[in-house]
Amino acid sequence: MDLKSNHCSPVLTDPAPINKSRLGIHSSLLPYSQQGASFSSSKYVTIPRKKPAKLDDVRSNGWLDAMKSSSPPRKKLIKDLSVEVALDDADIAYSSWMLKYPSALNSFDQITNYAKNKKIAIFSDYDGTLSPIVDDPDRALMSNDMRSAVRNVSKFFPTAIISGRSRDKVYELVGLTELCYAGSHGMDIMGPLSHTVSDDYPNCIKSNDQQGKEVNLFQPAREFLPMIDEVFRTLVENTKGIKGAKVENHKFCASVHYRNVDEKNWPTIAQCVHDILKDYPRLRLTHGRKVLEVRPVIDWNKGKAVEFLLESLGLSNRNDVLPIYIGDDSSDEDAFKVLREGNRGYGILVSSVPKETNAFYSLRNPDEVMKFLNSLVTWKHEAAK
Numbered sequence: 001m002d003l004k005s006n007h008c009s010p011v012l013t014d015p016a017p018i019n020k021s022r023l024g025i026h027s028s029l030l031p032y033s034q035q036g037a038s039f040s041s042s043k044y045v046t047i048p049r050k051k052p053a054k055l056d057d058v059r060s061n062g063w064l065d066a067m068k069s070s071s072p073p074r075k076k077l078i079k080d081l082s083v084e085v086a087l088d089d090a091d092i093a094y095s096s097w098m099l100k101y102p103s104a105l106n107s108f109d110q111i112t113n114y115a116k117n118k119k120i121a122i123f124s125d126y127d128g129t130l131s132p133i134v135d136d137p138d139r140a141l142m143s144n145d146m147r148s149a150v151r152n153v154s155k156f157f158p159t160a161i162i163s164g165r166s167r168d169k170v171y172e173l174v175g176l177t178e179l180c181y182a183g184s185h186g187m188d189i190m191g192p193l194s195h196t197v198s199d200d201y202p203n204c205i206k207s208n209d210q211q212g213k214e215v216n217l218f219q220p221a222r223e224f225l226p227m228i229d230e231v232f233r234t235l236v237e238n239t240k241g242i243k244g245a246k247v248e249n250h251k252f253c254a255s256v257h258y259r260n261v262d263e264k265n266w267p268t269i270a271q272c273v274h275d276i277l278k279d280y281p282r283l284r285l286t287h288g289r290k291v292l293e294v295r296p297v298i299d300w301n302k303g304k305a306v307e308f309l310l311e312s313l314g315l316s317n318r319n320d321v322l323p324i325y326i327g328d329d330s331s332d333e334d335a336f337k338v339l340r341e342g343n344r345g346y347g348i349l350v351s352s353v354p355k356e357t358n359a360f361y362s363l364r365n366p367d368e369v370m371k372f373l374n375s376l377v378t379w380k381h382e383a384a385k
């Protein structure tokens with residue numbers, strides 16, 4: 001098979017840009033905006049061959065700006081007094097942003113009032129949501145308290161984790177058998193077999209989970225497996241001279257981390273990824289938190305994964321179901337959008353800084369996520385008395 005050819009299934013694009021005017025947020029309120037590269041919205045994309053690589057490519061096409069704004073600044077770096085004023089300003093900005101995206105903790109009664117007589121389903125991202133962001137992706141461990149909170153939630157509500165990591169890796173990190181898992185930004189989903197999924201998912205197959213239980217396995221980017229593997233190996237080779245760079249193979253996508261790379265070398269790492277994409281027109285770039293991600297150009301994302309899982313759980317097209325999706329990253333916006341568009345449920349953005357989002361509510365950090373999950377369990381417990 002020619003891994004580099006452009007004979008592809010329907011292709012799409014990055015998450016649709018968020019309509020700032022609808023959100024009514026002035027851009028000065030948004031220090032942390034995650035812009036991806038822009039893509040055509042047509043169903044089939046013709047990608048022209050580009051001229052040989054120059055470092056100028058990544059500077060002129062907005063990649064570097066997106067890389068710089070891809071994760072909130074760390075407060076611990078800000079020490080001197082002169083910046084304290086700026087910090088106060090940041091707090092004011094956050095408070096005014098929260099008028100639009102209220103804390104899910106402060107709005108807990110409102111959420112549970114709406115959830116009365118409804119079946120809640122919980123969807124969560126992993127990094128930055130259930131585990132704090134740390135320098136080394138291999139050390140992004142979930143606390144035991146958080147694990148208990150997720151376990152308890154799953155006793156009352158169907159619960160799924162949808163991560164950018166490989167499904168095996170996120171299962172290894174979370175370690176709970178009672179949940180559903182989707183890896184590679186939803187391109188690798190293992191869901192319950194209890195409900196047969198519709199013909200919309202023709203390639204869904206029956207498989208077995210780690211415990212040997214029969215499950216639905218849906219991998220819409222299956223044909224890309226060898227391509228991603230090849231790209232992963234090339235990226236490892238091409239970035240090995242860049243101190244701090246790390247490449248991960250997530251099976252259906254590859255991540256190139258630059259969190260630990262000196263900023264002066266960001267153009268070089270960006271150029272490595274840029275060059276790969278020129279050779280593989282069936283792959284595209286998305287920006288995560290200090291990570292460049294290479295993934296198939298297929299019309300699939302975390303929002304579609306939520307829809308698939310709802311169907312697999314027998315919870316789609318029902319008025320008595322309230323899906324809640326919690327996430328911190330730009331890839332989670334697809335899921336927030338799906339829930340917001342059909343008035344189907346609530347997105348909760350985890351962010352300590354104001355940010356453009358399609359979510360309804362906000363939480364500051366994984367600690368607040370844990371409090372929210374524990375509150376849901378207490379509420380359900382009380383209601384059952």
Ligand SMILES: O=P(O)(O)OC[C@H]1O[C@H](O[C@H]2O[C@H](CO)[C@@H](O)[C@H](O)[C@H]2O)[C@H](O)[C@@H](O)[C@@H]1O
Nearest residue numbers: 126127133134135137140163164255259289291
């Ligand atoms: O969808 P997610 O579960 O949030 O996964 C998104 C990416 O998470 C990981 O990277 C991020 O977290 C790391 C650990 O805290 C951090 O070092 C890195 O800078 C973040 O981008 C994971 O390593 C990526 O492959 C995932 O795509």
